[in-house]
Amino acid sequence: MKNILLFLVIMVSGLTLAQNEPIKVVFDVTSSNPEVHRTAAKHLRLMAEAYPESEFELVVYSGAFKMVDKKSSVAGETLSTVVNRDNVSIVICEQTMKKHKMTMDDLIPGVGSVPDGIYELVIKQKQGWGYIKEAQ
Numbered sequence: 001m002k003n004i005l006l007f008l009v010i011m012v013s014g015l016t017l018a019q020n021e022p023i024k025v026v027f028d029v030t031s032s033n034p035e036v037h038r039t040a041a042k043h044l045r046l047m048a049e050a051y052p053e054s055e056f057e058l059v060v061y062s063g064a065f066k067m068v069d070k071k072s073s074v075a076g077e078t079l080s081t082v083v084n085r086d087n088v089s090i091v092i093c094e095q096t097m098k099k100h101k102m103t104m105d106d107l108i109p110g111v112g113s114v115p116d117g118i119y120e121l122v123i124k125q126k127q128g129w130g131y132i133k134e135a136q
Helices: 001-019 034-050 062-068 076-080 093-099 117-126
Strands: 024-030 055-060 088-093 113-115 129-133
Touching: 024 034, 024 117, 034 055, 034 062, 034 076, 034 088, 034 129, 055 093, 055 117, 062 088, 062 093, 076 088, 088 093, 088 117, 093 113, 113 117, 117 129
Parallel strands: 024 055, 024 129, 055 088, 088 113
Antiparallel strands: none
8 A cells, every 4th residue: 555655646746847847839820710819829828827937939820810910819918918928929920921911010019920830830840849739
């Protein structure tokens, strides 16, 4: 019985320590669905708050462009808050911006851009970042 109890204590300790190791996660959002935008913003906020020593990036491209449009974003309030955290970056693909005739002035303040969203995702994964596809 003591051995089982000792094993359980060691397992729980190990899991607790593993949750404190800093991670890097890139979120991929392409959907035009507003519910996906809300959910992705919520996931980003919760992760950034729970793991302040970790890094998170949200990459928006294709049909998701309205997610970071300051005039039409259903997730704008959440993104406006979370983008100011030191461990978060939110970027949109410049090709997507060009296609939808957007400028940096159209974006939620603090949102940046990258030349190509897919390339950004590939580079982050190559650098060892975890990958989350936000979809419904």
